[in-house]
Amino acid sequence: MPSHDTEELADIRRAVASLCEGFPGEYWRAKDAARAYPGEFVDALTKAGFLAALIPAEHGGSGLSLAAACVIMEEMQASGCNGSSAHAQMYIMNTLLRYGSEGQKAEYLPRIASGELRLQAFGVSEPTSGTDTLSLKTRAAKVSGRDGDEYIISGQKIWTSRAEHSDLMLLLARTTPRDQAASKTEGLSIFLVDMQAALRSGMTVKPIRTMMNHSSCEVFFDDLRIPATALVGEEGKGFRYILSGMNAERILIAAECIGDAKWFIAKATAYAKDRSVFARPIGQNQGVQFPIARCYAQMRAAELMVYHAARVYDEGGNPGEEANMAKLLASEASWAAADMCVQTFGGFGFAEEYDVERKFREARLYTVAPISTNLILSYLAEHVLGLPRSY
Numbered sequence: 001m002p003s004h005d006t007e008e009l010a011d012i013r014r015a016v017a018s019l020c021e022g023f024p025g026e027y028w029r030a031k032d033a034a035r036a037y038p039g040e041f042v043d044a045l046t047k048a049g050f051l052a053a054l055i056p057a058e059h060g061g062s063g064l065s066l067a068a069a070c071v072i073m074e075e076m077q078a079s080g081c082n083g084s085s086a087h088a089q090m091y092i093m094n095t096l097l098r099y100g101s102e103g104q105k106a107e108y109l110p111r112i113a114s115g116e117l118r119l120q121a122f123g124v125s126e127p128t129s130g131t132d133t134l135s136l137k138t139r140a141a142k143v144s145g146r147d148g149d150e151y152i153i154s155g156q157k158i159w160t161s162r163a164e165h166s167d168l169m170l171l172l173a174r175t176t177p178r179d180q181a182a183s184k185t186e187g188l189s190i191f192l193v194d195m196q197a198a199l200r201s202g203m204t205v206k207p208i209r210t211m212m213n214h215s216s217c218e219v220f221f222d223d224l225r226i227p228a229t230a231l232v233g234e235e236g237k238g239f240r241y242i243l244s245g246m247n248a249e250r251i252l253i254a255a256e257c258i259g260d261a262k263w264f265i266a267k268a269t270a271y272a273k274d275r276s277v278f279a280r281p282i283g284q285n286q287g288v289q290f291p292i293a294r295c296y297a298q299m300r301a302a303e304l305m306v307y308h309a310a311r312v313y314d315e316g317g318n319p320g321e322e323a324n325m326a327k328l329l330a331s332e333a334s335w336a337a338a339d340m341c342v343q344t345f346g347g348f349g350f351a352e353e354y355d356v357e358r359k360f361r362e363a364r365l366y367t368v369a370p371i372s373t374n375l376i377l378s379y380l381a382e383h384v385l386g387l388p389r390s391y
């Protein structure tokens, strides 16, 4: 049991691992080959209550800590599964929980917790704005409709993962033109969009084929009308809401990376003991042992930062520095372990049947998304070390 685990976290870890046994490598290989959504896996996680971990008990969830949610995500990855099919539900939830009205929470949270609705889509990135979120162009204009106030949405999102498999999308759009907003960070708003209704009245979803099975999409809004009640929190404050949710997102993704690193290290260790070349196990050579040992040390150091960041978050602190460092260190630890694992397997690292090449492709994402390494370094340089602002 890892040193940060309490008995409760260890129980959660065992329960997730046991569920994941029902989804072995063959399951993921078939989904990967067909670029198909692992709906059975997501349903099983929902049924077991894992995806409702952060929903308070009064709204039908289990009201667990962020550390517990991290354990859930980490264990999925360490078991060889691909939690990217469901992870957004964990971190999107935070915005609804913190800034949603009591009416929105009462309407949606119990249905999300029960699995009746999936909240899996997060529409922030746009093709032309990239990392510069404040320059996004999707527009939400308020108008008076026959049945009350509405917003008309027009624009485009890209990389909206799981858009084809979600009932709800948390959407960031501009409600005040940039040159008229009170400040640089004002004028963006968050909406909870009913995707099934939107698909019938102005929203189009187009999948993007990527190097791994991630169900990412382009989403087009052609004068989509949504009720004004879809606004989350106050109009114009959406960027602040998104920023405040990012710590939880970074910590959870970092926990996934730790799980991936553990998977690669366990896989490489077992193979190095078993594979015999020159009449002895390859793992008897220090040239093979040392990269595995180095990755283990790198992963353990990153793991300490991840659970430290989760603890600061759970204690009500602002873990901006810790969450960013956790994401940076964990994504680099998992990518180093992925590369080491392929090297340890030699040619067999490229064969689909060992799952190493699949996990290698999946793990590559996290030094780029949801935030790239450069942007984290820039945050640390500017906000923690006080270096001059570069952009």
Ligand SMILES: Cc1cc2nc3c(=O)[nH]c(=O)nc-3n(C[C@H](O)[C@H](O)[C@H](O)COP(=O)(O)OP(=O)(O)OC[C@H]3O[C@@H](n4cnc5c(N)ncnc54)[C@H](O)[C@@H]3O)c2cc1C
Binding pocket: 121, 122, 123, 124, 125, 129, 130, 131, 132, 158, 159, 160, 161, 162, 210, 214, 216, 365, 368, 369, 370, 371, 372, 373, 374, 375, 378, 391
């Ligand atoms: C598979 C996948 C799934 C995704 N899922 C979602 C999702 O569900 N919802 C969503 O909203 N988005 C999603 N994204 C988008 C993701 O968050 C972005 O790709 C990521 O934030 C990087 O933005 P970009 O691709 O526009 O890169 P760009 O902003 O174009 O940057 C390209 C490169 O330049 C570097 N760079 C840019 N500016 C600077 C600077 N000032 N200093 C130093 N380096 C800089 C970046 O670090 C990066 O390496 C997903 C992306 C992928 C690939």
